[in-house]
Amino acid sequence: MASHRRPKQPSRARLAVLTGTAATAVALSAQVGAQAAPAQPSKDEVKAQVDKLSEEMEQATEKYNGAKERADRLRQQAGQLQDQVARSQEQLTELSAGLAVVAADEYRQGGVDPSMQLMLSSDPDEYLAKASSFDQAASTQSEVLKALKDQQRRLDQQKQETTAVLAELDGETRTLNDTKNQVQSKLAESRRLLNQLSAADRAAVLADNEGTASRGSDRVDLSTLPKASSAAAQSAVDIALAQRGKPYLWGAQGPNSFDCSGLMVYAYAQAGVHLPRTSQEQAGVGSSVGRDWHNAQPGDLVIYNSNGTRDHVGMYIGNGTVVHAPKPGAPVRTMAVDALPISTIRRV
Structure with a gap:
């Protein structure tokens, strides 16, 4: 016949240890819970932070507006300069073509001095007519060369101005993007703070000072x-x-x-x-x-x-x-x- 023994009771010392351990666990749990759920900020605390963010955001917004205005102006200026460069290039091409015609005429003369060719003419009237044409051709050649040099100089200057304006525009564009990111970051933080409040408190924070x-x-x-x-x-x-x-x-x-x-x-x-x-x-x-x-x-x-x-x-x-x-x-x-x-x- 099986014997029925009473389970052994824990000693007082053991009970004290277990009780202390449980109390420590409860205290630790309370600390973890406090860390996991921090106290919500008050309406006044949120208002102070949102007001500060609003000031910083307005400063960044005005900086963005100024950069955008300058970028728009530079973009328009760059477009005008690029149009000028294109027109100058067309004019330069036309002048180069005119100079090529003059050079071809000289080549067809076979390298013989034009004045000698005129002297060999048996018809005085033809001589005078060709002499006049030769003078005109020489004058035209000189004018074309001068115009060609002037146009090349203008084209080079316009290209330099365009390069400088485009570089400045690139800098303003970077400023725009950086400032835009700043504004969006401050706006997101402001919304995050406001979302912690009740609807009534949010309305109070957004109200103007009287x-x-x-x-x-x-x-x-x-x-x-x-x-x-x-x-x-x-x-x-x-x-x-x-x-x-x-x-x-x-x-x-x-x-x-x-x-x-x-x-x-x-x-x-x-x-x-x-x-x-x-x-x-x-x-x-x-x-x-x-x-x-x-x-x-x-x-x-x-x-x-x-x-x-x-x-x-x-x-x-x-x-x-x-x-x-x-x-x-x-x-x-x-x-x-x-x-x-x-x-x-x-x-x-």
């Missing part, structure tokens, strides 16, 4: 706005305001999307006024109104300063308000004129 000049980012009563001092400025204000709600897109100047300086270019272009492409260049147009927004008139360009660079611009519309294209995720809208540090105000 400033003290007016309240409400896009609740402007258009009927109370003062009129501009010129027809062109008033037209630009009306056109800029009509773009409200359209998305921000870096490098865009309408009609469906805009960046900050692109909105200014578009609005004034529709009013018949040409503006340079970047906010830095726009800071030098027209006449200075200073930095006090109380002196601004509708249609004035308000250039904002960020980290020592003039990388944002809005259009003053009156009542302490500007219309502008703020940043990615924030459509064209109005804001208080003093919501950002003002660098200069320009009257176009």
Whole structure:
């Protein structure tokens, strides 16, 4: 008959070891879990990072706009030079052909001195006619040679200019590509940060600062706005305001999307006024109104300063308000004129 023995109970020491091991495992597990799931950043932390990225991205965007404008200008210049080179080459070919005809005539004369051939003529009238033709041929040959040398010199100069312009265009193209990559990288990081927030917090982060000049980012009563001092400025204000709600897109100047300086270019272009492409260049147009927004008139360009660079611009519309294209995720809208540090105000 089989015996029934009670299992051996663990000693107190063994229980203490097992309990300590379990506690250590729980603590380690908690540490691993804490490392695997870091705390989500707060709305204020995300806003600070997104605002910094937006400033850097706007600086890069304006750099891109300037490089693109220069590249377009160089591309047009290169095309014109290449056309000139082609035309000069055709003219050079024609001149060379004319010189070949003169050389062939001399060859057909068999190397006999032309003046001797004329002297052997038995007909005086024929002699005089041939003498005149010979003088004309010599003069023509000299002119063709001179024209040929001049044309070759022009062609060489045009080729050198074309080579220099193409090299400069290549450098601007590299700048364009590098800057484009910078903008896209900052934009992707900004989106990543915003996606960590709730919809309500994202909207709050993307909202403009209110400033003290007016309240409400896009609740402007258009009927109370003062009129501009010129027809062109008033037209630009009306056109800029009509773009409200359209998305921000870096490098865009309408009609469906805009960046900050692109909105200014578009609005004034529709009013018949040409503006340079970047906010830095726009800071030098027209006449200075200073930095006090109380002196601004509708249609004035308000250039904002960020980290020592003039990388944002809005259009003053009156009542302490500007219309502008703020940043990615924030459509064209109005804001208080003093919501950002003002660098200069320009009257176009």
